[in-house]
Amino acid sequence: MGDDMTGRKERSIEELYGADAERADALVFGRRSGPSRRGFLNGAGLAAMGAAVGGAIPFAANMPGGLIPAAMAQGAAPTAPPAAPAKKGPIYLNFPGKNDKLVVIGERPLVAETPEHLLDDDTTPIEKFFIRNNGQIPEAAKEPDKWKFTVEGEVNKKLELTLGELKSRFKPQTRRFVLECGGNGRSFFSPPASGNQWTNGGAGCAEWTGVRLADVLKTAGVKPSGIYTAHYAADLHLSGDASKPTLSRGVRIAKAMDPDSMIVWAMNGQPLPNIHGGPVRLLYPGWPGSASQKWLTRIVIRDKEHDGPGMTGTSYRLTINPMVPGSKADPKNFKILESMPVRSIITNPGNGAKLAAGTRDLKLRGAAWAGDFTVRRVDVSVDYGVTWQPTKMEKAKNRYDWQRWTASLKLPQDGYYEIWARAMDSRGFMQPHVAPNWNPSGYGGNPMHRIAVLIG
């Protein structure tokens, strides 16, 4: 404790906080404690504290007012590790039970996509299935069969069910469905749209075991006033505020009553993994994945369109009148995205395949899907769309399954080729050349997939 040059008395941090922690907070960091006793740092304060401890402070909103970060209380702040040079190229996921070639799009929240060549299995294995979180990842439930969820709101009888009760009271079914993120394909928009920059890998097709949501809703008895669902879950908002849902979307009651809309507890015959929303999640095939709430705790039947986080503004919405790409959006010009647009992927070979000089025959494999619709055909081109060749499609196992396809191509000579795939849905709608109908949040980006191969 000495005097600094300006004549002010220096005080140790322990002295300052020991005397009056909240006042010390205000003096040192400009932090004011809220009524919940959490100290909400303003931007500069957070910046100062972050710099002082030598790292970002996740969950800063959780930090009680008057708390000195431990790094400071113990003396000098730890020095930050030497800065890694900015990495070019994909960052791969390192996550228990997951293939080490999934591409990380973001770590906090955790988002990782599956490169198209890893979607080559007829049924996507759990280890290759993409990951999408909006908030914090909850701890895995210790007793899955005791997991509780409710059905309430515009119903005759509120239901409270455990997973065990769900399994014993209702008829189970297993279906192979595509689950796809609403923003799949976002990276293809020009100019770039805001949000996770998916290529085509925010999708997978697994076997899902559960019950029909309709059976459960009929047991509760939906009133005539019940026209929309609202879903709630156990994952915490990134800020740590337990009162704030991370994501809460819903669907029109007709979709909820569809026999393929499910409450799911198993994936590919295994108990639904925590990272995929286990023990219990919703699954609405063909619609944006965000409607398929993970870690399900409540289904509330509402008498109007749900307006939770993820339902308003431009979230999961497409334009009504097409807008100028890159311009300012008018929120009144948007309608909710429901059926996902048609998409096809080449799963073999992978982008960048090198083939021996003289190779003239090339076999392709792939998959295609089309939201609420089916895929009528997939065609491929090796000459940038100058000529097209049909593919051989396999039958879907059930509605909302993807359709695998194969093709045998002849390549005229050695050299560099781009191979494009274009699906057409059962309405005759094809994939576009570029991501269509620009919107600031980048939904509906379903342009053709292409791979590049080099012969010789």
Place this chain on the structure above:
Amino acid sequence: MRGVVSVIIGILLSAAAVHVISAQPKPFTPREENPEEFAAGSGRDETFYTCTACHNFKLVAQQGMSRRQWDETITLMNEKHNMPKLDDKEREVVLNYLETAYPARVQERGWQNPFLNR
């Protein structure tokens, strides 16, 4: 006095999952980011720490937007995602950095959108 403060910190830290001390072991730990990994510029460090209370900075660095769009994004964070408001001076520092370091990506040649006006 030091002993009392240390005990209080211990109790508080066991309740709050503060990053600087690992609380429960988690199966996945996001990689530690540093401001130095990102585009240089005045206000980089302030922007980094302001933006990473909840999510990583890569989420920010992936976007390229006009000043108006970055400004609207900050407002969205305040209104929808619990981000504490910045005062005018702080907002100026952050917007200056973001508009310079992560501007709207402009395509130089090829097909140009004749209506594009940010």
